[in-house]
Amino acid sequence: MSIQIIPVTGLPIIKEGHDLAELTIKSLEEQGLTPREKDVYVFSHVIASRVEGKQVDLDKVKPSLKAQEYAQITGKDPRLLQVILDESRGVRRIGPGVIITETKHGFVCANAGVDKSNVPGETIVSPLPDAPDLTSKRIRERFKELAGVNVGVIICDTHGRAHRNGEINVTVGASGFEVIRDRRGEFDLFGYELKIKRTTVSDELASAAELVIGQSDEGVPAALIRGYDIIFSETGCAQDIVRSRQKDLFL
């Protein structure tokens, strides 16, 4: 009945064109593990972007006037701001040291999810994949082809939150299962009408994965979660989590 969070160790440095499913299966084999039905595979967005060649060299970016203006406000590199703006459909908050945008996928997060390299002197930055749900679906289909099992796939990123300090890992792409689980929970006190409680299990799975992804000094960019009873879905995806502006009480 218990759930396991297993780091996918021993992956090579991920490059454009790599097959994440194949490499993950190989890495797990060395731990004596083979994929099973209902496994959930969680990948850091940096490697998901990299296999698709979704990287930008800041030395090749020409910042617009808007990017230069925002660079003045934030104190950030104007070229980085250009990449952030290219990835966004709107700016939600901006100030010294901070820019929070709504990405073109609808996520509200700092820097539009664009990660800077952790190599000093490097000018390569990693935006989110263009269509992280599609990326997740492709990886899931490769697991089915290579190992014959139906799994869930999540692409994750660490986001800050309103009201609470620190970041947590959340879902930016998903495929293969219901990312939000409807559960009967609350009763209406006026009658006995059942109210529905909705739990975003894919965000909880992403956070669980971060406990092994983030803990390692050696850079573990993926995790397997085994033992959680996902509800299979062909259509479940991270877009289900995006709250529309109309329904967002904290615009």
Added chain:
Amino acid sequence: MSIQIIPVTGLPIIKEGHDLAELTIKSLEEQGLTPREKDVYVFSHVIASRVEGKQVDLDKVKPSLKAQEYAQITGKDPRLLQVILDESRGVRRIGPGVIITETKHGFVCANAGVDKSNVPGETIVSPLPDAPDLTSKRIRERFKELAGVNVGVIICDTHGRAHRNGEINVTVGASGFEVIRDRRGEFDLFGYELKIKRTTVSDELASAAELVIGQSDEGVPAALIRGYDIIFSETGCAQDIVRSRQKDLFL
């Protein structure tokens, strides 16, 4: 290297005065498990409140004029609104079907974290404990007394979020470890100054726990997370996660 999320099954119906550490240790013994150093024990806030007698019978609540006014706006029971107001230091958002307050502890959440009973006809509601960090500390100290080990303790609740659909489990009380982990991650592109990335591991642990707490139909109100390398701290607590109004960009 993998992490386990283990449901604490077979707990009795928790009542006022019960010893959660003792009952948890007994329940785990039946699964052949004994507490270990660095175990993290996660308890649903409902049982944490109940052992302290922190429950309110709506039949004994007399709603103020303000509670009656808010009942009109939200369509909720005015007595429930009185309990919510008693638990809050301010209202952040209110509308049909929704009231989001800042609790007296500083958490921004729906209904001030007051859970209605899931028994039809019941009028008992469960607010958060008055001092969830202190509750956590007491439970942690009991684990030390009874089993001789240093553990982390989390009291959790499911909260909705700005910008994202569905609820996830988060920390409302914690003791024994650093709830936010500072990690060197980003490099400043202007120089090589290291920037600090802060991960709220206790919220990730709470979310991980919910994967076994919420999945069960039989009502599992607690979980053990084993294998995560918490950083011991005598002062770490959920208050570290509360963002001050001054720093909250989404008031």
